[in-house]
Amino acid sequence: MSTEADNPAERHWQRNLTVCVFGAFTTIVAMTLLLPFLPLYVEHLGVTDPAAVVQWSGIAFGATFLSAALTAPLWGRLGDRYGRKLMLIRASLGMAIAMSLIGLAENIWQLVLLRLLAGLLGGYASGATILVATQTPKGRSGWALGVLSSGIMAGSLAGPLIGGLLPPLMGIRNTFFLAGGVIFITFLATLLLLKEVPRPPRTAGQQQADKVSVWRQLNNPRPVVTMFVIAGVLMFSTMSIEPIITVYLMELHADHLTLMAGLVMSATALGSILSASRLGKVADRIGHWRIVTLCLAAAAALLIPQALVTQPWQLVVLRFLMGLALGGLLPCIASIIRHNVPQGIAGRMLGYSTSSQYIGQVLGPVAGGFVGGHLGMRWVFLATFVLMAGCALVTLTQRPSTSS
Incomplete structure (x- = not known):
């Protein structure tokens, strides 16, 4: 067995x-x-x-x-x-x-x-x-x-x-x-x-551990904190673009505006659906840190041509490709956190990761609307490129030497 x-x-x-x-x-x-x-x-x-x-x-x-x-x-x-x-x-x-x-x-x-x-x-x-x-x-x-x-x-x-x-x-x-x-x-x-x-009865040691800060229970908090930041910035970057897509398509003089906006938004989700489990399987084999870095770099690279498109169909294709890159990020982020924290506080630490994602979802649309309204829609993609490229550089430099 x-x-x-x-x-x-x-x-x-x-x-x-x-x-x-x-x-x-x-x-x-x-x-x-x-x-x-x-x-x-x-x-x-x-x-x-x-x-x-x-x-x-x-x-x-x-x-x-x-x-x-x-x-x-x-x-x-x-x-x-x-x-x-x-x-x-x-x-x-x-x-x-x-x-x-x-x-x-x-x-x-x-x-x-x-x-x-x-x-x-x-x-x-x-x-x-x-x-x-x-x-x-x-x-x-x-x-x-x-x-x-x-x-x-x-x-x-x-x-x-x-x-x-x-x-x-x-x-x-x-x-x-x-x-x-x-x-x-x-x-x-x-x-x-x-x-x-079934959860075993809580020992006196576990009850005492509850009184200890979760950060003091981590051998190396740096990978966990890095993933919190990456998760928040990822959702911030994604949600800063979603609300301005319809207006961006208006600037591109798209026909059937609402239909095309739905296609652009759905293309990203479809790409993520197709790639998430496959990238997760590859990450189990070659290492989750490597996949996070590669996906962030690929997503960042795809943002530049999105700021330069001249036809709506080009945006659909690029958003689909970006979805393929984004699909591997959140599963690998969760895996890295899970592998770097004790079992007894895994739920709490993954909860903090979720909170950072939600904060990004709240702040992203506000920032995207501000930048798009004051500087132009194309600058939203360029600003997001800077954030994603920065995250890729952070994961490349902060990866623990013992991580696969």
Whole structure:
């Protein structure tokens, strides 16, 4: 019998991965399906001024990431103490309730508060990342996290498409009710099918370790801190571009503007879906640090021609190629963190990584809009190139000598 099968923490990792991919996909779909009709829902809730509609749409969208960033380390710490499955049960049930309540909102303040609640109670995808990272054989962790990342990116791709199709057929509010029902199925699958190894009774030494700073428990905090920074800058860079794509295509005189904008955004997600598990598998063999450095360098190099395109189809191709490069980053970042921290604080440290990503998602659109509005759309791509190239240089110079 294989060593993996003898390890109770890794015995059910394949079934756990299947449940986590399904759960992450459905929850991400639910979180992103409102993108195409969010301004319409804001108007439906009584906001009439066009500028106010845009402002409130941005606030409502960013509210979830803000509350998720603040609570991710807490859920990671509770997962370390009480079990990761329990955190996924909490997240799926909380998301099912929050999404259903959003469909009952009567004014804009209720919508924003409920979006905050969704971020506070949610976090299934980040919790699934922690469970898969900690209960998968280390030799397969890059591949498994790549598969999970593909599920997350597939949710990001499918969410806006589903959100564009359902409201005309069943109404905006019923779309939220349906999303809540689907996430409730995720809750049942997590409750009944997910298998986490029973946690041993906490020893006096472990209880005493809880009082010690997590940083003092790390032999070498530099790789972990580096990955926190890279994760945050990565999401900052990605989200600084997404909001200006439609305006950029207007400057390129694109026909069928909304369709072309959807193709450009979907191309990046599709590329990531196709590459995530493959790059994760390669990283398991040649080293996660190498893949992170190569992917960052490739993504940076692809940003320069994006600033120089003259035709919309060129942007579609370049964004797809960039998606191929981006697909390997988050799985490898999670693997590096997992391999450099003790098991007892893995959830907490991966929670900090998630928080840094959420912070990037909140600040990125603000920065991208500011640079694009004051300097021009092409400068957003060039500024992002500088950030990504800098990250590639950091990972190249900060890579531990003992890392593969």
